[in-house]
Amino acid sequence: MDFSITEEQSMLAxxxxxFIDQDYDFERRMSIAESDDWFSDDVWQAFADxxxxxxxxxxxxxxxxxxxxxxxxxxxxxxxxxxxxxxxxNVVLAGGVxxxxxxxxxxxxxxxxxxxxxxxxxxxxxxxxxxxxxADIATIATPDGAGYRLSGRKALVLNGGAAxxxxxxxxxxxxxxxxxxxxxxxxxxxxxxxxxxxxxxxxAHSAAExxxxxVLVEKSSVIGEVGRAYPVLSDALDxxxxxxxxxxxxxMRTLHDKTVEYSRNRIQFGxxxxxxxxxxxxxxxxxxxCEQTRSLLMWAVMLADGSDADRQKxxxxxxxxxxxxxxxxxxxxxxxxxxxxxxWELDVAHYFKRLTSIGILFGNADYHLDRYVALS
Amino acid sequence: MHxxxxxxxxxxxxxxxxxxxxxxxxxxxxxxxxxxxxxREDYIRWQKVLYQQGWAAIGxxxxxxxxxxxxxQRYIFANEMANANAPDMxxxxxxxxxxxxxxxxxxxxxxxxxPDILASNVWWCQGYSEPGAGSDLASLKTRADRDGDHYVVNxxxxxxxxxHLADWxxxxxxxxxxxxxxxxxxxxxxxxxxxPGVTVRPxxxxxxxxxxxxxxxxxxxxxxxxxxxxxxxGWTYGxxxxxxxxxxIAGVARSKYRxxxxxxxxxxxxxxxxxxxxxxxxxxxxxxxxxxxxxxxYTELRTLAAVAVGKAxxxxxSLLKIRGTEVQQAIEVLFLEAAGYYALPYVPDQYVLDLPxxxxxxxxxxxxxxxxxxxxxxxxxxGGSNEIQKNIIAKHVLGL
Ligand SMILES: Cc1cc2nc3c(=O)[nH]c(=O)nc-3n(C[C@H](O)[C@H](O)[C@H](O)COP(=O)(O)OP(=O)(O)OC[C@H]3O[C@@H](n4cnc5c(N)ncnc54)[C@H](O)[C@@H]3O)c2cc1C
Numbered sequence: 211m212d213f214s215i216t217e218e219q220s221m222l223a224x225x226x227x228x229f230i231d232q233d234y235d236f237e238r239r240m241s242i243a244e245s246d247d248w249f250s251d252d253v254w255q256a257f258a259d260x261x262x263x264x265x266x267x268x269x270x271x272x273x274x275x276x277x278x279x280x281x282x283x284x285x286x287x288x289x290x291x292x293x294x295x296x297x298x299x300n301v302v303l304a305g306g307v308x309x310x311x312x313x314x315x316x317x318x319x320x321x322x323x324x325x326x327x328x329x330x331x332x333x334x335x336x337x338x339x340x341x342x343x344x345a346d347i348a349t350i351a352t353p354d355g356a357g358y359r360l361s362g363r364k365a366l367v368l369n370g371g372a373a374x375x376x377x378x379x380x381x382x383x384x385x386x387x388x389x390x391x392x393x394x395x396x397x398x399x400x401x402x403x404x405x406x407x408x409x410x411x412x413x414a415h416s417a418a419e420x421x422x423x424x425v426l427v428e429k430s431s432v433i434g435e436v437g438r439a440y441p442v443l444s445d446a447l448d449x450x451x452x453x454x455x456x457x458x459x460x461x462m463r464t465l466h467d468k469t470v471e472y473s474r475n476r477i478q479f480g481x482x483x484x485x486x487x488x489x490x491x492x493x494x495x496x497x498x499x500c501e502q503t504r505s506l507l508m509w510a511v512m513l514a515d516g517s518d519a520d521r522q523k524x525x526x527x528x529x530x531x532x533x534x535x536x537x538x539x540x541x542x543x544x545x546x547x548x549x550x551x552x553x554w555e556l557d558v559a560h561y562f563k564r565l566t567s568i569g570i571l572f573g574n575a576d577y578h579l580d581r582y583v584a585l586s
Numbered sequence: 587m588h589x590x591x592x593x594x595x596x597x598x599x600x601x602x603x604x605x606x607x608x609x610x611x612x613x614x615x616x617x618x619x620x621x622x623x624x625x626r627e628d629y630i631r632w633q634k635v636l637y638q639q640g641w642a643a644i645g646x647x648x649x650x651x652x653x654x655x656x657x658x659q660r661y662i663f664a665n666e667m668a669n670a671n672a673p674d675m676x677x678x679x680x681x682x683x684x685x686x687x688x689x690x691x692x693x694x695x696x697x698x699x700x701p702d703i704l705a706s707n708v709w710w711c712q713g714y715s716e717p718g719a720g721s722d723l724a725s726l727k728t729r730a731d732r733d734g735d736h737y738v739v740n741x742x743x744x745x746x747x748x749x750h751l752a753d754w755x756x757x758x759x760x761x762x763x764x765x766x767x768x769x770x771x772x773x774x775x776x777x778x779x780x781x782p783g784v785t786v787r788p789x790x791x792x793x794x795x796x797x798x799x800x801x802x803x804x805x806x807x808x809x810x811x812x813x814x815x816x817x818x819x820g821w822t823y824g825x826x827x828x829x830x831x832x833x834x835i836a837g838v839a840r841s842k843y844r845x846x847x848x849x850x851x852x853x854x855x856x857x858x859x860x861x862x863x864x865x866x867x868x869x870x871x872x873x874x875x876x877x878x879x880x881x882x883x884y885t886e887l888r889t890l891a892a893v894a895v896g897k898a899x900x901x902x903x904s905l906l907k908i909r910g911t912e913v914q915q916a917i918e919v920l921f922l923e924a925a926g927y928y929a930l931p932y933v934p935d936q937y938v939l940d941l942p943x944x945x946x947x948x949x950x951x952x953x954x955x956x957x958x959x960x961x962x963x964x965x966x967x968x969g970g971s972n973e974i975q976k977n978i979i980a981k982h983v984l985g986l
Contacts, residue, residue, distance in 0.1 A: 336927055338856075338857035338858070338859075338928075339855075339856060339857040339858045339859030340859060341856060341859060341860075341926045341927075342926065342927075346859065348858075365927055365928070366927040366928075366930060366931070407947065409931045409932065409933050409947060410931075410932050411930045411931055411932055412793075412929075412930055412931075412932045412956045412957070412960070413930075414932075417930065417931065419947055477718075478720060478721045478722035478725070479721070479722045479725075480722075480725075483721075486973075488973055488976070488977075489973070537919075541963065544792075544963050545963070545966060545967065545971075545972075548720050548721070548967055548971065549715070549720060549744075549745050549798075549964075549967055549968070551792075551963070551967070552791050552792045552960075552961070552963055552964045552967065553789055553790065553791060553792065554790035554791060554792060554794060555789070555790070559792040559960070562792075562960070563792070563956075563960060566922075566956065566959070566960070567930055570922075570923075570926070570927065570929055570930065571927075571930075574923060574926075576865070576867040576868065576923070579867075580867070
């Protein structure tokens with residue numbers, strides 16, 4: 211048992227933290243969020259320069275060899291800075307699939323571009339009817355000549371508007387919700403028959419609804435084994451769940467700190483509102499939620515390289531915690547700021563909105579509590 | 587003890603239903619059903635329909651144009667309005683300033699202001715809160731200094747709901763600081779928003795809409811005949827107003843309606859997938875909220891019954907406000923959870939533009955659930971925050 215991090219890991223955390231403090235203040239973040247762009251190219255390039263886009267890939271693949279600890283450190287800072295750039299979609303989701311199942315050629319062509327920050331990617335992990343079940347896939351891939359023909363709909367494809375290519379899970383056999391029979395395909399976003407409706411999300415990230423109508427792809431576009439992609443998909447989604455849990459921890463701590471600070475400075479009835487015990491206890495509850503969530507996060511990070519069953523259980527535990535404690539901390543932060551808490555102008559509202567999205571992404575608290583029970 | 591309506595009450599219920607079916611404009615209903623904000627014109631058009639029917643001012647005495655309805659009739663009316671998803675009257679005129687004027691105003695003021703409030707000819711807004719005076723309202727600083735037959739008003743009001751649509755604002759202002767208690771130097775005045783020196787600036791709320799404003803007063807000259815009652819007594823008048831706000835404060839009928847809609851919604855298959863009603867977790871949570879709401883409904887009915895036999899409403903209204911807003915917020919959470927991933931897209935325009943369903947992101951109005959959830963965090967903050975309401979109960983009920 212060891213909670214310490216290496217010197218290199220601490221340097222990584224410092225470099226991201228410094229970037230947030232120096233180059234990504236709330237004003238900058240809001241100007242990106244409110245622009246017509248999906249995110250800032252400059253910031254993305256800066257992430258590549260800092261080595262973040264390559265941090266989580268093995269040295270054989272050309273990456274820097276980081277793992278779950280690095281993921282946690284980066285994402286927690288992104289939470290603190292409320293970063294809207296598509297790290298999750300590119301590096302954790304699309305990159306997570308490619309590093310696990312991509313061929314040498316796919317890695318050289320696609321993963322290299324993600325690591326260099328020159329290619330934008332997305333994983334189409336959800337369908338409109340599927341709610342949070344990644345195996346519920348009605349998109350069909352039928353053999354067609356030397357390749358496949360894809361038809362179906364994908365929902366909330368993160369970074370779908372900016373992506374140069376998509377990774378599309380489709381069914382090559384089996385029934386709609388079977389875990390067997392799922393195959394992953396690389397589809398260029400300008401493929402014939404592919405239409406996308408891109409939009410910003412309530413947390414100023416972006417996504418797209420994607421429709422595939424008889425989209426033709428070659429056999430070489432298959433990632434991994436035909437019909438056996440679910441474990442790859444599921445593991446990449448678990449990484450992503452861990453990532454947003456770490457982001458949530460960064461956000462929760464920030465909201466807690468900002469609330470305590472506000473309560474010191476806001477005067478009503480001639481005294482700081484932080485002097486009211488009714489509010490002090492509420493802020494103590496927030497602090498306890500933050501600490502408990504951080505503990506589960508660290509547990510999940512420590513198990514991330516362990517057996518599938520332990521790892522998945524820990525991921526569901528932390529995501530359940532993020533869903534419940536995150537909502538509590540977010541709502542309390544807003545409430546204790548009074549009217550200011552519900553204004554667009556104040557950062558608190560935007561942290562709260564991102565926390566709310568995180569609560570839903572990759573399965574809400576109910577979903578993960580059920581999964582935890584099923585794995586127990 | 588029984589829960590049945592009398593034959594007469596049932597006839598009244600029919601009358602309200604028929605009226606709503608025939609007179610509630612379909613285009614406005616379509617907006618309220620999809621969550622599109624109503625325009626000023628929409629509100630006024632609908633309120634004038636209620637006025638024509640004689641139902642604009644439910645709680646006013648009959649002599650000023652009120653209905654004289656019993657508590658049960660009001661309860662029935664509130665339920666039918668909610669079931670038709672018909673907007674309530676914007677409260678600032680008819681529920682807030684109107685009662686102050688008929689209770690404390692002079693004859694000239696009643697003649698001048700009440701008919702236009704009743705007929706929705708003049709839109710009012712509420713100027714109480716200030717940047718430095720929220721929960722601690724008595725610390726307000728906006729000054730009104732006497733200059734001949736005028737007051738000269740200087741200061742800033744904030745959080746003014748729909749102030750950008752308003753013609754007049756009623757304000758609590760400081761007319762004297764030379765008093766023993768801060769509350770004593772406060773007066774209640776009416777200000778025409780077109781007076782030179784009044785500026786209204788938007789405050790955008792969390793979900794991205796303009797709902798509230800900051801209102802600045804710079805040497806605004808207000809005739810002294812716009813003072814209500816006595817100088818320095820505004821605080822007591824304001825308190826009376828808070829009691830008028832108590833009717834419907836819990837929003838029980840609206841919450842019942844929302845839960846009914848949610849129940850319908852979860853029976854539908856999600857985009858061709860399984861209906862949410864098969865998810866036991868969700869159904870149990872919904873039932874728990876329903877039970878809390880039923881308790882609240884009966885708490886409210888008990889309060890109304892006590893008022894009907896002449897007991898003054900007391901701090902029960904604080905209980906109704908706290909629990910009422912908690913239930914409203916719990917319902918927003920249920921809608922949010924029911925929407926799944928479709929709570930995330932930020933596409934408010936697709937309803938305003940009235941895009942055909944197949945061109946929308948998500949079906950129905952799932953993408954508005956998050957916006958409603960965010961926006962409705964305000965309910966436990968405004969109108970005296972829930973913390974302040976608990977302080978009131980602790981002091982006046984528990985005697986602590
Ligand atoms: C959407 C919206 C619409 C509004 N519309 C209007 C309007 O039309 N007209 C108008 O005049 N005002 C309006 N208000 C203002 C509203 O009444 C105030 O926001 C409210 O009184 C709280 O004041 P505040 O925002 O300054 O918060 P603060 O008073 O600064 O409170 C901050 C936090 O401290 C808590 N707190 C404060 N004092 C105590 C205490 N003694 N004990 C325990 N906790 C305490 C509060 O509950 C809150 O959680 C509106 C507000 C909102 C958000």
